[in-house]
Amino acid sequence: MELLAPAGNPDAAFAAFAYGADAIYCGMRQFSARAVADNFDRDELSELVDFAHCAERPRKVYVTVNTVVLERELPELLRTLDTLAELAVDAVIVQDLGTAQLIRTHFPSLELHASTQMAIHNVAGARQLAPLGFRRLIPARELGLDEIQDICAVPNLDVEVFVHGALCYAYSGLCLLSSHLRGTSGNRGQCSYLCRNGLFRTGESAHCAAMSMCDLALPDQLDDLRRAGVASLKIEGRKKSPLYVSVVTDYYRRLLDGTLSPRDRLEAEFNLKTVFSRPWTTLFLDSPQQQGLTDTATVGHRGAPLGQVEGVTAGEPDRLRFTLDEHGIERHDGIQIDVVERERPFGFSAEMLWVNGRPTFEAQRGETIEVGLPDSHPALPRGTPVYCGSSQAVKRTYRWSRPRPGQHRVRQPIAVTVEFTRDALHAEATCGSVTSQSVLVLDESLSPARTPESVANAVEKSFRKLGDTELSLASLEVRNPDVLFAPASFLNELRRKTVLALAEQLATSRGTRLRSLLSPVSFPASEEAEHWSLMTDQPSVLADFQADTWEGLDQVILDISRADWPEIEAAIARIPADRLRLALPAVARQRDEAELKRRITILREQGHERWQVSNLSGLTHLAPHADLDILADWPLYVLNTPAMQSL
Numbered sequence: 017m018e019l020l021a022p023a024g025n026p027d028a029a030f031a032a033f034a035y036g037a038d039a040i041y042c043g044m045r046q047f048s049a050r051a052v053a054d055n056f057d058r059d060e061l062s063e064l065v066d067f068a069h070c071a072e073r074p075r076k077v078y079v080t081v082n083t084v085v086l087e088r089e090l091p092e093l094l095r096t097l098d099t100l101a102e103l104a105v106d107a108v109i110v111q112d113l114g115t116a117q118l119i120r121t122h123f124p125s126l127e128l129h130a131s132t133q134m135a136i137h138n139v140a141g142a143r144q145l146a147p148l149g150f151r152r153l154i155p156a157r158e159l160g161l162d163e164i165q166d167i168c169a170v171p172n173l174d175v176e177v178f179v180h181g182a183l184c185y186a187y188s189g190l191c192l193l194s195s196h197l198r199g200t201s202g203n204r205g206q207c208s209y210l211c212r213n214g215l216f217r218t219g220e221s222a223h224c225a226a227m228s229m230c231d232l233a234l235p236d237q238l239d240d241l242r243r244a245g246v247a248s249l250k251i252e253g254r255k256k257s258p259l260y261v262s263v264v265t266d267y268y269r270r271l272l273d274g275t276l277s278p279r280d281r282l283e284a285e286f287n288l289k290t291v292f293s294r295p296w297t298t299l300f301l302d303s304p305q306q307q308g309l310t311d312t313a314t315v316g317h318r319g320a321p322l323g324q325v326e327g328v329t330a331g332e333p334d335r336l337r338f339t340l341d342e343h344g345i346e347r348h349d350g351i352q353i354d355v356v357e358r359e360r361p362f363g364f365s366a367e368m369l370w371v372n373g374r375p376t377f378e379a380q381r382g383e384t385i386e387v388g389l390p391d392s393h394p395a396l397p398r399g400t401p402v403y404c405g406s407s408q409a410v411k412r413t414y415r416w417s418r419p420r421p422g423q424h425r426v427r428q429p430i431a432v433t434v435e436f437t438r439d440a441l442h443a444e445a446t447c448g449s450v451t452s453q454s455v456l457v458l459d460e461s462l463s464p465a466r467t468p469e470s471v472a473n474a475v476e477k478s479f480r481k482l483g484d485t486e487l488s489l490a491s492l493e494v495r496n497p498d499v500l501f502a503p504a505s506f507l508n509e510l511r512r513k514t515v516l517a518l519a520e521q522l523a524t525s526r527g528t529r530l531r532s533l534l535s536p537v538s539f540p541a542s543e544e545a546e547h548w549s550l551m552t553d554q555p556s557v558l559a560d561f562q563a564d565t566w567e568g569l570d571q572v573i574l575d576i577s578r579a580d581w582p583e584i585e586a587a588i589a590r591i592p593a594d595r596l597r598l599a600l601p602a603v604a605r606q607r608d609e610a611e612l613k614r615r616i617t618i619l620r621e622q623g624h625e626r627w628q629v630s631n632l633s634g635l636t637h638l639a640p641h642a643d644l645d646i647l648a649d650w651p652l653y654v655l656n657t658p659a660m661q662s663l
Contacts, residue, residue: 017241017246018038018039018076018248018249019248020038020078020249020251021041021251021253021261021264022181022251022252022253022254022261023261024042024050024053024253024254024256025053025055025056026060027258028257029042029064029077030067030417031258031259031262031416032261032265033075034416035261035266035414036269036270036273037265038076039068039075039076039248040068040075040078042056042061042064042078042079043055043056043254044056044079044081044096044100046089046092047081047082047085047093047096047205048081048082049080049131049203049205050080050255051204051205051206052205053254053255058099058103059425062103062424062426062486064077065077065104065426066426067424069104070424076106076107077106078105078107078109078129079100080108080109080254081110081115082109082111082112083112083203083204083205084201084204085114085659086655086656090118090658091534093115093118094122094530097115097122097123097126098123101123102426104125104426105126108126108127108128109129110128110130110150111133111653112653112655112656112659113148113659114659115658115659116128116148116149117661118658120148127151127152128149128151128152129150129151129153130145130150130154131154131188131189132157132178132188135187135189135190135602135651136153136631137156137158137163137187137603137605137631137633138167138605138633139166139169140634140637141632141633142167142170143170144635146171146173148662150173151173152174152247152248153173153174153175154177155177157178157183157184157299159300160300160301160303160304161240161241161302162606164241164301168244169245175248176247176250177250178232179250179251179268180233180235180251181251182252182253183232183297184211185227185228189202189203189651190602191211194206194208194209194210197210198210211228211229212227212228212316213225214315215227223359224312224313225312225314225315226310226312228311229294230296230311231294232252233297233298235267235268235285237298237301238268238271238272249268249272260288260292262414262416263284263287263288263410264288266284266414267284282342285320286320286342286343287320287413287414289321289403290319290320290406290407290410291407291410293317293318293319293320294311294316294317294318295311297309314354314358314359316361317352319350319352319404320343320404320407321342321403321404322340322343322404323339323341323401324338324339324402325338325400325401326338328389329386333391334389335389336353336388336402337384338402339385340381340382340383340384342381345378346379346408347367347368347369347377347378348365348366348367349366349404349406350363350366350406351363351365351403352403353402354400355394355395355400356397361405362393363405364389366387369386369387370386370387371385371386373386427487428447428487429489429490430445430487430488430490430518431446431447431490431491431492432444432446432489432491432492433492433495434475434494434510435495435496436462436494436496436497436502437462437500438498439457439458439462440455441506441510442454443455443456443513447522449525450518451521452518452521454517456509456510456513458506463500464501465499465501466501471494471499471501474502474507475507476492477504478508478511479492479511481508485515485519547570547571548570549569549570549597551574552572552574553578553599553601555584556579556583558572566595569595570595571595571597572597573598573628574588574599576598576615576619577600577601577604577608577615581615596626597626597627597628597647598619598624598627599627599628599629599630600627600629600631600638601630601631602630602631602649603631604633604637625644625645626647627644627646627647628646628649629648630649632652
């Protein structure tokens, strides 16, 4: 299985590769669902791709273009996709169906991966992807192992599964909390993470982080995922530090390779938790009834357990006393302590340590220590857990380096022909389908070469000096019938003119080509008045509707999945047939699909032809039934013309 690590910036990417990642995923400055990460510009991505592809064991680079895209952003999107194709990234992770269509149509060299933001969560949804050009699916994180195994059996589609990192409270791609409360959408890369905020009951002072999810961690399920047919194991964390990326990648690399002894595993988990950790959960992988999914008491980084408060000794400073259970600490390590009624742990740096009343630089496991407390520390009751929130030893242990600047860059191969005449030097350069010509007119005629064999060598030496350009010399032809000699300064000047002319020609060609890709789409003008729809998944809300109530509605959309079947039948009987549209749910888990299919079959046999779908899976469920009027609901996110055309 592939180990796929996050990279929010170049340092994190090189750290991931240094500690065993087979591939990394990253975003550019536009169209990334982690807009708050540093992300990559073109030069940084070029360096990374070349580094990965030139490695002794080649690695892969996947780029996220996983936001929904507005119509006005399509020109910039095309420029971004063209850059990714030119840099030969290994795949593009996509949410927007319009983005997928543009890639499939105009950039077929780019491999398509379906983002978890698409909320694909069942076999029916997965079956829609290969015909749309996708080669890989990152399914919803809420699935059980049996559901993942069934999706892995879908032909022509690899499956990538999250194994570690932060969890969303809702299915990814379907959460509108940030949009509604802050006007910033997670589907546009601007989630405000309101689910991490503490909530307060009216009249009470204690907060409750009711929606703050624990972190996903599946170290004990890797073999199960392998047997299920999973192709790639994905670590979440593009907002995390390079240190975190190195530690978590190393942990899962060694687990996959079977090189962690039980003691080494405990040490590796301690190291990881000191860098960043919430409490761990397996979510629903093992059971749909999993408990303890949220950490309601504390928000943010918790740390690795050290021991429990045994007391506080008054003094200057006050000293916190506890016994180190399994791991030692040293001066300047970060200490964190859960404090009742505080949203986040109380944290401070261990600037002073004592063992047996004597100052010390470090303390070993099993020792009872005292740590100097800040002057403004809160009350720390006996038995309160103590954590290590940062470790100097861990920071020293995990090291990585970046390549020398300019060492790696994706370059486009060019073919060059240089021709000598007595009064000028001519060059023709070709890159792909683009050709440019340059002439260096000389003030004095060239003289015959004393050593003819050295002329071609001098030309090649000059034209290989492409420096910081994105070009590399693939082939060179020298035409010099009169065996003339040209000084190196002339050849270098010719090279500069040639490279500049080719770069200008490439830019012009690229701009012309990209403009041609967005052919205008016209739609017939609509003179219809506004239409009013009512949608519900609770038929009981329609019970009080009178005959004249329906007159104010153009259509009533009834979700057929949630209510009991007799309620559905009764509601359908009451709703005027010319106003009724039947809706499939945005989420239909494996355990619900048999009943959903049964209902669809019955309703189709009754002649119902007007339907609504909220997920690609709905198209599969309705596919056996021809000539239907199908409406796409908002979770399919049609914000641009190509997305509309793809449906």
